[in-house]
Amino acid sequence: MSSINRQWVLRNRPKGAIADGDLELVERPVPETGEGQIRVRTLYLSLDPTNRTWMNDSEGYLPPVGLGDVMRGLTLGVVEDSRSERFAVGDVVTTAAGGWADYAVMNAADASRVHRAPGLPLTANMSVLGMTGMTAYFGVTDVLKAKAGETLVISAAAGAVGSIAGQIARQRGCRVIGIAGGPEKCAWLTRDLGFDAAIDYKNEDVGAALDRLAPDGIDLNFENVGGDIMIAVFNRLKV
């Protein structure tokens, strides 16, 4: 174990895009593990759109990251020290209590054991078997209750959530139209992921493309972006 813990600390609340100086890389000693706690060495960090919202000084579904605090993030890591009966050294866990750092000491209750699926890489637990996969799965099945024959439009379709949501909807028999930026991403959606159609929002008018691809209207929208794209889809929903 290294005795140095590199951490990204939030120094300024960004205005718009994150700029130099908003985050600072600092080196601190690795903290001691207290009673009921574990020390986790980070193996993977999930960088998600929601990270940016946590930098704002406004209450969301989680409180803002404090200035001077380690930046919050979902991580997957290995337990290197344990003073809890819940975890043994060597266990692999996911947690939101570690953040953008090499090491974190946390209460054992703040970590969840990773159940490894045979034949899948560890990173699957941060994608299709993790938060993004669950967001896509429950969004399609539980929120939208997508049914065979329905036309579903997904924005940010080549992103982490959208790309999985589209594949789940196809398996349920939906007709899936993805919206993504650029010809490569659109080709990936239709050629590799089985989407029925893709709209390149950077090079074509989304509304006109939706009128062409879904002339009878849209049944369902898995919305990942908002703004003009969302309005173009909403205006064509069968409601």
Ligand SMILES: NC(=O)c1ccc[n+]([C@@H]2O[C@H](COP(=O)([O-])OP(=O)(O)OC[C@H]3O[C@@H](n4cnc5c(N)ncnc54)[C@H](OP(=O)(O)O)[C@@H]3O)[C@@H](O)[C@H]2O)c1
């Ligand atoms: N990841 C999760 O576990 C999770 C959980 C709950 C909710 N969510 C929410 O789900 C949504 C998607 O998350 P994600 O993790 O899939 O994101 P992601 O993989 O980072 O994909 C984001 C994509 O959004 C598109 N985008 C960004 N700004 C845009 C704009 N102004 N107009 C059009 N497209 C734009 C870009 O697609 P192009 O490259 O195609 O332009 C970008 O690649 C977000 O709203 C996020 O907050 C995510």
